[in-house]
Amino acid sequence: METLEEPQADQDGEQQAAATRFEQRLRENQTEQTAQSVLMALRFWQQQGGYLTYGRAAETSCFPNLDAGSALKSRILWPIAIYPVSGTVEAVFQPLKIRAPFDDETQRRELMTRFNAIDGIDLAEAKIDLRPSFPLDVFAEHGEDICSVLEWFVHTVALEAPRRSAEAVAS
Numbered sequence: 001m002e003t004l005e006e007p008q009a010d011q012d013g014e015q016q017a018a019a020t021r022f023e024q025r026l027r028e029n030q031t032e033q034t035a036q037s038v039l040m041a042l043r044f045w046q047q048q049g050g051y052l053t054y055g056r057a058a059e060t061s062c063f064p065n066l067d068a069g070s071a072l073k074s075r076i077l078w079p080i081a082i083y084p085v086s087g088t089v090e091a092v093f094q095p096l097k098i099r100a101p102f103d104d105e106t107q108r109r110e111l112m113t114r115f116n117a118i119d120g121i122d123l124a125e126a127k128i129d130l131r132p133s134f135p136l137d138v139f140a141e142h143g144e145d146i147c148s149v150l151e152w153f154v155h156t157v158a159l160e161a162p163r164r165s166a167e168a169v170a171s
Helices: 013-029 032-047 105-116 138-170
Strands: 051-054 062-067 080-083 088-091 133-135
Touching: 013 032, 013 051, 032 051, 032 062, 032 138, 062 138, 088 105, 105 138
Parallel strands: none
Antiparallel strands: 051 062, 062 080, 080 088, 088 133
8 A cells, every 4th residue: 555755854744644634635535546546656756856745734745746946046846736525636837837847838838748648637728827727536447557647747958957057056
């Protein structure tokens, strides 16, 4: 049975409790296959160097985060928000709009295209600057496809870091 990695030691007790609540709500409100696939994808995210944060509302949402900053300045990005009770996943184009490399609309469109290539996901082009959603149960049959999109996201952010460093040195 898939479970999430324990929250990092530097996370406070509130986040640890929220991680437990998220998993509990996920298992209570979704099919076993959906819950297992979501947990597998979140574990994959952690293996890619990301970490998870959780909302404080009763829903207890989960945000797969990636810190692409430096030791001096944090730069947090996240591709999706997961809501275990309502059974939705938001593609968070709105906050990505102000975070490189997704401040480039071409990159946001590529992320949308990759999500839309998965059966069961149909994010409207007109919502490229918003937070369109898709059903959480898409994970049940297409968890590996979603992991591929998450992996592309991590690689895209990682490739941006050297470019930003080179621009900083050149200016």
